[in-house]
Amino acid sequence: MYGVQMSLKYAVLGALLEGEASGYDLAKIFDVSVSNFWAATPQQLYRELERLAADGLVEARVVAQDRRPNKRMFTLSAAGRQDLAAFTAKEPRPTAARDELLVKVQALDVGDADAVRGHIAERMDWARGKLARYERVRIHLLGGLSEEDFLRDSDRIGPYLTLMRGMSFEEENLRWARRALEILDRRAANRTVQLP
């Protein structure tokens, strides 16, 4: 039935902990937060929801709307919740990184260093944008509480912890990129001096 690469399944079940959602809703939720640690396209989500429904891990109902296409809303079933809980106890497999920018950085010395410089600068813009969106999500999660109170009293801190991770990841991205640009610029300056 399922391969070993089944985290998408649990990423979806985990997202449904927030409440009932359509495939379209999930696509948006993934876009703003889940994609930070598990990216998925809408097609993947629709397919996965189909399977989860077939396996009884989610319950589906069709909601007719006027002025809009029908939508199917999904909720976590008791079996789904149990499956998700059991999943948390199993060893996670190590992270598999996939960053095309770094493939380009690796080859920078035989390639177009200026273009790569540009890519790094764009990555910084992207990271700043992501951080701003994360900060909004954070405010929303806290719901008026201080971080300390929230983390002590809330009965649902998982999403906050993963959000913290997303934020510090992007901050780290920025730090690295700043340093890399500094290094590239210093070298570019040296080159122009040494080649009259």
Added chain:
Amino acid sequence: MYGVQMSLKYAVLGALLEGEASGYDLAKIFDVSVSNFWAATPQQLYRELERLAADGLVEARVVAQDRRPNKRMFTLSAAGRQDLAAFTAKEPRPTAARDELLVKVQALDVGDADAVRGHIAERMDWARGKLARYERVRIHLLGGLSEEDFLRDSDRIGPYLTLMRGMSFEEENLRWARRALEILDRRAANRTVQLP
């Protein structure tokens, strides 16, 4: 011929900038450094090398060994080097994250919080090990020079920049994990006090 997801191709070509290597060698190189930004299994590498050779981007020669199976050694061809250089100029696609640990952290509140705590602690051990190995690679890359001298004078800084990224990524991992454990432990302590 090729899809749009072609970074593995360039990760391999980039790794061959270091010199001639067999599929087996590449698997080891990926394991210690490249996998930090582009993970690949040996099977993927063998398949990719086959294709690269067919396309004339690498040159292959069979080396007969006694007491060992034959091996095929690959070198970057002029065409391969050009292709790699052209690749660096193109827009990189955004990073796609895949971290199963964070899927578990997200669902921690309905799952086995102690087990997840354990997974985070293991991730810290892993990160510390990775950092130690990176530090050895760093010393090797510097070849006796100070970082400043190396970054100013070397004609190949790409690998150093990606290594920096790998190191700061793991350091960030550690910082996040420490904070997460702190939070989980504080909550666990509160629970035992409040449930007599």
Added chain:
DNA sequence: CGCACCTATTCAACGAATTGACTACAAGGT
């Protein structure tokens, strides 16, 4: 008035990735 974008999903096709099993031989230890 028209055009582009948003909601909401489905389908088809293809390419990429993952897993497990299998082949061989060598070196080193118990």
Added chain:
DNA sequence: ACCTTGTAGTCAATTCGTTGAATAGGTGCG
């Protein structure tokens, strides 16, 4: 003699991921 680990790969099956396109009405903008 046996077992494990390391070298150096290949093959087949299946799952996963990606892209493009089709459907179909609604909303906002100039």
